[in-house]
Amino acid sequence: MKMSQARLASCIPVPMDQKALVGVIEKAKDWALMHGVGMRDKKHFTKDSIQIAPFVLLPxxxxxxxxxxxxxxxxxxxxxxxxxxxxxxxxxxxxxxxxxxxxxxxxxxxxxxxxxxxxxxxxxxxxxxxxxxxxxxxxxxxxxxxxxxxxxxxxxxxxxNLPAMSRYVLRQLGHGDLIxxxxxxxxxxxxxxxxxxxxxxxxxxxxxxxxxxxxxxxxxxxxxxxxxxxxxxxxxxxxxxxxxxxxxxxxxxxxxxxxxxxxxxxxxxxxxxxxxxxxxxxxxxxxxxxxxxxxxxxxxxxxxxxxxxxxxxxxxxxxxxxxxxxxxxxxxxxRVRDIFTGLYSLDFDDGGERAVEMALADAERFVLKPQREGGGNNLYGADVREALLRMRHSRERAAYILMERILPPLVSGYVVRPGGPVPPPLxxxxxxxxxxxxxxxxxxxxxxxxxxxxxxxxxxxxxxxxxxxxxxxxxxxxxxxxx
Structure with a gap:
């Protein structure tokens, strides 16, 4: 998907110096492990250890x-x-x-x-x-x-625990004034x-x-x-x-x-x-x-x-x-209405038909959401179009809603993952x-x-x-x- 290109500036200039980056990531990983910013490893599960949860190096x-x-x-x-x-x-x-x-x-x-x-x-x-x-x-x-x-x-x-970790990282990088x-x-x-x-x-x-x-x-x-x-x-x-x-x-x-x-x-x-x-x-x-x-x-x-x-x-x-x-x-x-984005029913009525037509005309603008919590269930872009064409005349479509896609600004940063490359790419x-x-x-x-x-x-x-x-x-x- 082509994202809108607006940006917010990172809190400190990036890319960072390679040596400083590698050094601070090592400290941050240890901080994370010792303060429980962790999860169990899904691939090699054991109750005897945790690994770092994925985190962003700079706030x-x-x-x-x-x-x-x-x-x-x-x-x-x-x-x-x-x-x-x-x-x-x-x-x-x-x-x-x-x-x-x-x-x-x-x-x-x-x-x-x-x-x-x-x-x-x-x-x-x-x-x-x-x-x-x-x-x-x-x-x-x-x-x-x-x-x-x-x-x-x-x-x-x-x-x-995250703010304390971010404060630690900023201090280690000589930016304690930003805390x-x-x-x-x-x-x-x-x-x-x-x-x-x-x-x-x-x-x-x-x-x-x-x-x-x-x-x-x-x-x-x-x-x-x-x-x-x-x-x-x-x-x-x-x-x-x-x-x-x-x-x-x-x-x-x-x-x-x-x-x-x-x-x-x-x-x-x-x-x-x-x-x-x-x-x-x-x-x-x-x-x-x-x-x-x-x-x-x-x-x-x-x-x-x-x-x-x-x-x-x-x-x-x-x-x-x-x-x-x-x-x-x-x-x-x-104030509450102001935080809502476009949300549309897919019921079998005039509004639902209009929503289907709208999404088929420009699928990139929308997300298709089922009644689920826990992440990993939504459909985007071409998948929205494909699903709506498949469900168009089926009662199944009533189990979904259509939501306008939100386009947030981009920020450049480093994501630290367990087992990921050091240093990670910007x-x-x-x-x-x-x-x-x-x-x-x-x-x-x-x-x-x-x-x-x-x-x-x-x-x-x-x-x-x-x-x-x-x-x-x-x-x-x-x-x-x-x-």
């Missing part, structure tokens, strides 16, 4: 005004998604076409319907959310929302504070916290840091890690509808798995998910929060009049900002709502996807620019 420039805007909007977006999740009629209407063709979303939806019929026994939900943005270069580098993550929003923990332009990041303590606050609301002494994890956790540092932080700040709280299959085998509901694990009631269930179809290989995992939803445990996310995070909802919120329905008029509605990069939010509440009342930190994921300019865990992006820190 990437980001306009201060847009960073501040994203931070200030997070509480507004938290509340918006909370309201959406508790509007049964809106979720039903918005998802109805996708449910007919998307088995995974339909299975989540069925659980939601079941627990509502039986009567929801835990009205409190915990959301650890992340709203992701790219700068839109044709629009003066204003931020545009890529997506809103309501389940297993990752890298809050490792990202909290003042790097915002502090307290994502880890903020996210863990949300979990312990929900635990206290549950109010049962001796209750435990349950992390739902994959069969194999590659992103182990990011998950464990949450456990270590809670253990440090609240030593009395016991945390269990279980897969959905283990929850099926080892947990039960008692007569009070408490979820019991190893004889103890579970206060909070925090999902770091359960967001994609491959994580439910059999009916046992779905049964486990239903059991958790039926229980009094506070879920992060509750099933309705997860449904609110689907791409269909994102697209529906961009339609005229919908934000006003949830937020009223006023300035904050305009590459064109683009950065995606994620802002973390915590919300706790019931349908009637929001008990806690705050913005708690950020992450920056940076990828090669010609790579479509940017997931770090998927091996495509690299962890980074923002260097704030006054443009």
């Amino acid at each position: 990437s420039p980001f306009p201060r005004t847009e960073f501040t805007k994203a931070v200030e909007l997070q509480q507004v977006l938290n509340e918006l998604m909370h309201k959406v999740a508790h509007d049964e009629e809106f979720l039903e209407t918005t998802l109805q076409n996708a449910l007919q063709v998307d088995e995974f979303t339909a299975s989540l939806y069925d659980i939601w319907v079941t627990v509502r019929k039986e009567g929801i026994v835990q009205s409190v939900s915990l959301g650890l959310f992340r709203s992701d943005y790219l700068m839109q270069e044709p629009d003066n580098n204003k931020i545009k929302q890529v997506e809103f993550n309501t389940v297993a929003a990752s890298f809050g923990a490792i990202s909290s 003042k332009n790097m915002p502090e990041n307290k994502a880890l303590s903020g996210l863990c504070g949300g979990i312990t606050e929900a635990y206290d609301l549950f109010g049962v002494p001796g209750a435990v916290i349950l992390f739902v994890v994959e069969e194999v956790s590659y992103n182990i540092c990011d998950q464990r840091f949450h456990e270590f932080q809670i253990s440090e700040t609240r030593p009395e709280i016991v945390i269990y890690r279980r897969t959905l299959n283990e929850i099926y085998e080892e947990s039960a509901l008692n007569d009070k509808k408490q979820l019991i694990l190893e004889g103890k009631p579970v206060a909070v269930v925090y999902y770091r798995s359960g967001y994609e179809p491959a994580q439910y290989p059999s009916s046992r995992e779905w049964d486990a998910r239903l059991r958790v939803e039926r229980s009094t445990a506070i879920k992060c996310p509750s099933i309705q929060y997860q449904l609110a995070g689907t791409k269909k909802v994102q697209q529906a919120l961009a339609a005229p009049g919908v934000l006003e329905k949830f937020m009223g008029g006023g300035a904050s509605t305009g 590459c064109d990069l683009v950065s995606e900002l994620g802002i973390f939010g915590v919300i706790i509440g019931t349908k009637e009342k929001i008990l806690c709502n705050r913005q708690v930190g950020h992450m920056l994921r940076t990828k090669l300019a010609d790579a479509n996807e940017g997931g770090v865990a998927a091996g495509l992006g690299a962890l980074d820190s923002p260097y704030l620019l006054d443009l």
Whole structure:
């Protein structure tokens, strides 16, 4: 794809002197390993070692005004998604076409319907959310929302260590004066504070916290840091890690509808798995998910929060009049609308037909997105055209949305990867900002709502996807620019 050629200048001049570059990369790699900026090796998996997570050597420039805007909007977006999740009629209407063709979303939806019929026994939900943005270069580098993550929003923990690493690198290169332009990041303590606050609301002494994890956790540092932080700040709280299959085998509901694990009631269930179809290989995992939803445990996310995070909802919120329905008029509605890019339904109606025609005419302008979290699922460019031609008359197309492609500015930089060349080549990069939010509440009342930190994921300019865990992006820190 031909990218627009606008650029932001790197925080220090590049290319760097070869000798200085090799020296500082060696220091940075050791810093990363010793501070848990790491992941397990997918190719040679062992529980006895971690390797560095891919990272960008120099912090990437980001306009201060847009960073501040994203931070200030997070509480507004938290509340918006909370309201959406508790509007049964809106979720039903918005998802109805996708449910007919998307088995995974339909299975989540069925659980939601079941627990509502039986009567929801835990009205409190915990959301650890992340709203992701790219700068839109044709629009003066204003931020545009890529997506809103309501389940297993990752890298809050490792990202909290990134500014310290970038500060170390800048000092080693003799640019300590630049450190003042790097915002502090307290994502880890903020996210863990949300979990312990929900635990206290549950109010049962001796209750435990349950992390739902994959069969194999590659992103182990990011998950464990949450456990270590809670253990440090609240030593009395016991945390269990279980897969959905283990929850099926080892947990039960008692007569009070408490979820019991190893004889103890579970206060909070925090999902770091359960967001994609491959994580439910059999009916046992779905049964486990239903059991958790039926229980009094506070879920992060509750099933309705997860449904609110689907791409269909994102697209529906961009339609005229919908934000006003949830937020009223006023300035904050305009501010939220301002971060939306073009989002279009592919339902079988006039709007859907127009969207298909538009994308076939200029496929490079669009991204085709299914109802999935976790990266690696979207289609770009020629693939958009091919998929739409294939699905044009099939109900399957209703499971996707069409989104205008965001064209961010380029920055020259160095990506350090495990096993990669030293020194790495100077590459064109683009950065995606994620802002973390915590919300706790019931349908009637929001008990806690705050913005708690950020992450920056940076990828090669010609790579479509940017997931770090998927091996495509690299962890980074923002260097704030006054443009």
